[in-house]
Amino acid sequence: MQPEHADQAIRYINAAKAALAYFDKHLGKYPFPNLTIVDPPLDAQGSFGMEYPTFITAGTAWFVPVGLRFPEEVVVHEFGHQYFMQLLATNEFEEAWLDEGFNQYYEGRIMDETYGARSAVVDLFGFRMGDLESSRDDYVHNDDIALGSSFGNTWQLPVGQYSMLTYTKTATWMRTLEGLVGKPVMDEIMQTYFIRWKFKHPNGQNFIDIVNELVPKRLGSKYGTDMNWFFEQALYGDNVFDYELLSIKNQINEERPQTVITVRRNGDGKIPVDVLVHFKNGKERLFFWDGKARQHQFTLTENADVLWATVDPKQKIYMDTNLNNNSLTLKPSSAPAAKFATKFLFWIENWMQWLAWLA
Ligand SMILES: [Zn+2]
Known part of the structure; x- marks a missing residue:
């Protein structure tokens, strides 16, 4: 820890413990005996939020209040890369959604479950936002949502859309898949993916094969013989749902x-x-x-x-x-106050731009 951040060490530790426990329970055991979290100084913020095997960098500033959970979010996110990219060693260059996107989805689940679905990322001065909803917000409020699919080599993704397509669109369609199949089946899909592919090099089709194997087995013909129709639209396509x-x-x-x-x-x-x-x-x-x-x-x-x-x-x-x-x-109800919405979106956009610096 930097001396000026020493009082925030507990925030990093608590976030790391929450992430460890969550992954152990919902995906699979963290197989290493150690984890190192390094806290860089503020004037070295280029090194904030990076992942290496059993070693991550976090990031904070002395003035970050408890209601801004940026320090926690970075630790949860970078710890998640111990799974998505290290234990499940996918090719980030060709299919970045398999590590950044899946990790973003789990970041959302862990942050929301630990710090509140409507307040995990921001809970300050009456502004509140959860983690998964901040991913959704970034995706649905993108200037050109139908610009591209989250699939493909990094250099082929449309200019300026890498972060949205890779991180937030993937987290949003993963949460949609969870909504369709239900959380228990979603967890079974992810656990099966983990058990079969840990310490190996899975690709996107390996994941889709598991979805197509388990969904008909657990849900019958509710969604047809496979889920390809979903992936064709949400992952490989740019279809917009409304x-x-x-x-x-x-x-x-x-x-x-x-x-x-x-x-x-x-x-x-x-x-x-x-x-x-x-x-x-x-x-x-x-x-x-x-x-x-x-x-x-x-x-x-x-x-x-x-x-x-x-x-x-x-x-x-x-x-x-x-x-x-x-x-x-039919009877008009008292509309929920939307007066903060515009201001809030502006705020979140800035926040997402900062997050886009992180890996
Ligand atoms: Zn990342």
Whole structure:
């Protein structure tokens, strides 16, 4: 530790312990007896956030308050590279998403579980942001989200898009895959990938093969015979996902109440979605739509009017670029305060630019 950061050593240690325990439990055992964390001085910030086997560099400044978890985030991230790139020795030059992207996804899971899903990265002066949501935020607010796929050699990725495509888009589609298959199956996929490929050199197809093996085994035909349709769009493609709850029409048909609910696909990305419908009498029904057509109508005859409906109620489709149009309520509710949004985005963009320096 630099002497001027000595009081922050505990922050590094606690973050490293959380990451160690999380990886041990959810992916596989850290096989080494030691881990060294080096704290560089502020005027050597070019050496912040770097990974080597059993050795990582962190980064902080004497003025970083507890509610800005940059020091923790760097330790969790760089520790994650002990797995993604070192134990699972992928080729960063050809498929950077396999280490930076997978690691970004785990950084999000660990930070959010340890420090709060809505406050893991920032929890200061009423500003709050979780880690996975900061990845999603970077992805969905990119100027040209449909610029490219996160797959491909580093030099082939569009100029200026390396960080978004490699880190945050990958974390966002990994979280979407988790939403589709559920956390237990996602963990089984990742554990299988770890057991089969640790101390070896896996590539992207090796990972996809495991997904295609386990998802039909655990979930049957829910998503078809394989998940290639997902990877073609989210990883190899530049498809944009956005589903909208377009309208709710309560009407009387042959003296009986009938409701027509219209859900629309705004993007070129096609993915199955749930639609939750809430009736005035308190009942709820969940529907499943394959999400392929441009729009879809549900005609309901429940003898009760519909009060609100929402597409993707559990936010499985984390890549959905606009969550604000996912639900519709017939009676206008008090809108959540959005006054900080613009300021906040500006702040996060600066934050992400700083993070992009790190490896
Ligand atoms: Zn990294």
